[in-house]
Amino acid sequence: MTEQAIARETPATRGSTTAAISDWAQEVTALAKRWFIELGRERLNLVFSVAQPAIWLIFFGSGIGRAVDRQVIGTSDYTGFTLPGIVAFTVVGGGVAAAMPLMWDKEGGYLDKLMSMPISRSSIIVSRFVYQFVLASFQVAALVVVALLAGVSFELGPLAVVIILATAGLLSLAVTASFSALAYWVPGHGTFFAITGFITLPLVFMSNAFVPVEALPRWMEIVARLNPLTYAIEAMRLPIIKGWDGDILVALGVLGAFSLACLAVGASQFNRQTADRVQ
Amino acid sequence: MTAMIEARSLVRTFGSTRAVDDLDLQVESGEIFGLLGPNGAGKTTTIRILATLLAPSGGTARVCGFDVMTHPQEIRRRIGYVMQKISPTRNLLTGRQCIEMEASLYHVPRREVRARAEELLGLVGLLPHADRLFSQYSGGMQKRLDLACGLLHRPQLLILDEPSLGLDVQSRHKVWDYIHDLRRQGVTILLATNYLDEADRLCDRLTIIDRGRVVVTGTPSDLKRAVGADVIQVTTAEPAPLAAAIAGQPWLQRHAVSEAGELHAHVTDAAAALPALMGIAAASSIPLETVTYTRPTLDDVFLLHTGRELREEEVTA
Known part of the structure; x- marks a missing residue:
C-alpha cells in the first residue's frame, strides 16, 4: 500500500495524453464487457431483440405492403421501401433499452460507486453506445437477410448495407445520448417509461418510415421534415431503392449534426442534473 | 504524520435542511477514525462530500492532500469507497467478473487485473466462490466483495459507510477483522456507523455527530472516561x-x-x-x-453531550 504503487497507475504521473486515452479505452471496454456478459446470461433477450425487427419487416413488407399504392411510394418494392423505417424504429427502441441499465444503476446506488472511481464521465454512456451499436448491427444483418430472401434488391449493393450500418450508428448515438440524459434526469423509472412511451411511437409515425414525406398530410409533413428520423431513413432508403444520390450525403450530414448536438445537450444536461455532485 | 482528511466549517444544505452544519474533521494518516451518530445525523452526507460525490455548500475539505472541489480525480485515485447500500444491479455478474471490471475501472494494468482480483478475493475469503453469481451471494459475501473492490487500487484511505449494516454476527466480526488487518498495513480508514460496539471496538478515534454538527471528538476510552x-x-x-x-x-x-x-x-x-x-x-x-x-458506554457519552440516547434511535433504525 505504498505511494509508489498508486503513482504508477496514475495517468498524471505517466504524463501523457496517450495514457489518458488508454485509460479511457480500458474503462469503456470494462463497462461494455459488463453489458455483453449480462446479454450472454439473457440469451433469449438477444434472440427476441434480433428476431423482432425481422418479423416486423415481414409483417409490413408482405402484409401492409399489399395495401400500399405504388404510385405514392414511388417503387414496387414496399419491403425495400420500409426496411429503413424498421431500422430506425428498432434503433429508437434500442435507445430506450440502452438507457435502462443506467437508470437501474442510479436507483440501485451503483452509479455512486462508479462516480467515486477515477473514470471519465463519458465512458458509461459511450459503453452503452458501443453495446447498442453491436446489437443494432446484428439486427441490421438479420433484416438484410430477410430482405434478400423477400427479393429486395439493394441498388447500391453491399455499399447500401455499409451506409445503413453507418446511419444506424449515428442514430444510435443520438438516441442513446438523449435517453441516457433522460434516465439521469427523471426522478424515477416511472417517469422515464411514461416519457419514452409517449415519445417513441409518434417519433416513428411522424416521419417517412412507412409513408413518403410528400404523401403525408401537410401538418405531418412539417413535423416529419423537422424529425431527424426522416433524414436517417432517407439516407438508408436512397441506396436501397434508388442507388447513389448526393442527397445521401446531405441526409447523413443533417443526422451527423443532430447526433453531435444530442451528445452535447445530453452531456450538458447530465452535468446540470448532477450539479449536486462534483463533476 | 500528515492529515489524510481535513474538513473545515463544512456545510451542506438540502433545501432548508442543514444536513451538515459547520463540521470540522481531522483524520490523521494510519488511524481508524469513526463517525458515530444516529440516522440522519449527517454521516452519509459528510462521507459523500469526502468521496467527491457531493459538492459542499460551504467550507472546505481536503482528502489525501487535495481539495474535493478542485482535484476530485486525484482524490478518486487514492481512496476506496464502500457504500452502505449493496447494489443489486450486478446480479448477472459473477464475483470475479464484478471485481475484474472494477479493477479495470481503477486502471489496474491490464496484465495484472486477473491476479489483483484473485489476491483480493482471497483476502476476503471469496476465492472459492469467485465464479458464482453475485445474486447467489449472501448479504455478508456481497459486503465482503464490495470491501475487496474498495482495495483494488491499493488506496491510501478507505471510506466505509456502515460496513456491517444488516450483517449477521459472524460476518460482522469477519469485516471487523479485515478492517484491523488493513490498518496494520498502513491504510487509513474512515468509518461511519451507528453501532456503538462497532465504533468502540474498531476506532482509534471518533467524532460523535448529531444534526450535522460535531458533538465531541476523542478516543473511545477518553470519551467514556470523561463521562465518569x-x-x-x-x-x-x-x-x-x-x-x-x-x-x-x-x-x-x-x-x-x-x-x-x-x-x-x-x-x-x-x-x-x-x-x-x-x-x-x-x-x-x-x-x-x-x-x-x-463501564460507561458510548451511549452514555452521547447522552452526556446531547441529553438524548443514541441507542433508542439505533433500535428504530
Missing part, C-alpha cells in the same frame, strides 16, 4: 467491613452500600481497581460472592 466512573458491584456477607477496608484508597472516588446489601464502589478505572479491591478483601479475609462492574 466505572462502578464495581460486590456481593458479600460483610459489606460494611469491606467498605471500611477500601476507604481512602486512591482509586476509589466514592462508595455506598445498597439496600440489597451490595457494595457499590465508584472507581476511576475498574481494570486497575478490581485486583486492588480483591487483594484487600483477601488480606482482610472477607469472602466475596460475586464481583461485577459496569
Whole structure:
C-alpha cells in the first residue's frame, strides 16, 4: 500500500495524453464487457431483440405492403421501401433499452460507486453506445437477410448495407445520448417509461418510415421534415431503392449534426442534473 | 504524520435542511477514525462530500492532500469507497467478473487485473466462490466483495459507510477483522456507523455527530472516561467491613452500600481497581460472592453531550 504503487497507475504521473486515452479505452471496454456478459446470461433477450425487427419487416413488407399504392411510394418494392423505417424504429427502441441499465444503476446506488472511481464521465454512456451499436448491427444483418430472401434488391449493393450500418450508428448515438440524459434526469423509472412511451411511437409515425414525406398530410409533413428520423431513413432508403444520390450525403450530414448536438445537450444536461455532485 | 482528511466549517444544505452544519474533521494518516451518530445525523452526507460525490455548500475539505472541489480525480485515485447500500444491479455478474471490471475501472494494468482480483478475493475469503453469481451471494459475501473492490487500487484511505449494516454476527466480526488487518498495513480508514460496539471496538478515534454538527471528538476510552466512573458491584456477607477496608484508597472516588446489601464502589478505572479491591478483601479475609462492574458506554457519552440516547434511535433504525 505504498505511494509508489498508486503513482504508477496514475495517468498524471505517466504524463501523457496517450495514457489518458488508454485509460479511457480500458474503462469503456470494462463497462461494455459488463453489458455483453449480462446479454450472454439473457440469451433469449438477444434472440427476441434480433428476431423482432425481422418479423416486423415481414409483417409490413408482405402484409401492409399489399395495401400500399405504388404510385405514392414511388417503387414496387414496399419491403425495400420500409426496411429503413424498421431500422430506425428498432434503433429508437434500442435507445430506450440502452438507457435502462443506467437508470437501474442510479436507483440501485451503483452509479455512486462508479462516480467515486477515477473514470471519465463519458465512458458509461459511450459503453452503452458501443453495446447498442453491436446489437443494432446484428439486427441490421438479420433484416438484410430477410430482405434478400423477400427479393429486395439493394441498388447500391453491399455499399447500401455499409451506409445503413453507418446511419444506424449515428442514430444510435443520438438516441442513446438523449435517453441516457433522460434516465439521469427523471426522478424515477416511472417517469422515464411514461416519457419514452409517449415519445417513441409518434417519433416513428411522424416521419417517412412507412409513408413518403410528400404523401403525408401537410401538418405531418412539417413535423416529419423537422424529425431527424426522416433524414436517417432517407439516407438508408436512397441506396436501397434508388442507388447513389448526393442527397445521401446531405441526409447523413443533417443526422451527423443532430447526433453531435444530442451528445452535447445530453452531456450538458447530465452535468446540470448532477450539479449536486462534483463533476 | 500528515492529515489524510481535513474538513473545515463544512456545510451542506438540502433545501432548508442543514444536513451538515459547520463540521470540522481531522483524520490523521494510519488511524481508524469513526463517525458515530444516529440516522440522519449527517454521516452519509459528510462521507459523500469526502468521496467527491457531493459538492459542499460551504467550507472546505481536503482528502489525501487535495481539495474535493478542485482535484476530485486525484482524490478518486487514492481512496476506496464502500457504500452502505449493496447494489443489486450486478446480479448477472459473477464475483470475479464484478471485481475484474472494477479493477479495470481503477486502471489496474491490464496484465495484472486477473491476479489483483484473485489476491483480493482471497483476502476476503471469496476465492472459492469467485465464479458464482453475485445474486447467489449472501448479504455478508456481497459486503465482503464490495470491501475487496474498495482495495483494488491499493488506496491510501478507505471510506466505509456502515460496513456491517444488516450483517449477521459472524460476518460482522469477519469485516471487523479485515478492517484491523488493513490498518496494520498502513491504510487509513474512515468509518461511519451507528453501532456503538462497532465504533468502540474498531476506532482509534471518533467524532460523535448529531444534526450535522460535531458533538465531541476523542478516543473511545477518553470519551467514556470523561463521562465518569466505572462502578464495581460486590456481593458479600460483610459489606460494611469491606467498605471500611477500601476507604481512602486512591482509586476509589466514592462508595455506598445498597439496600440489597451490595457494595457499590465508584472507581476511576475498574481494570486497575478490581485486583486492588480483591487483594484487600483477601488480606482482610472477607469472602466475596460475586464481583461485577459496569463501564460507561458510548451511549452514555452521547447522552452526556446531547441529553438524548443514541441507542433508542439505533433500535428504530
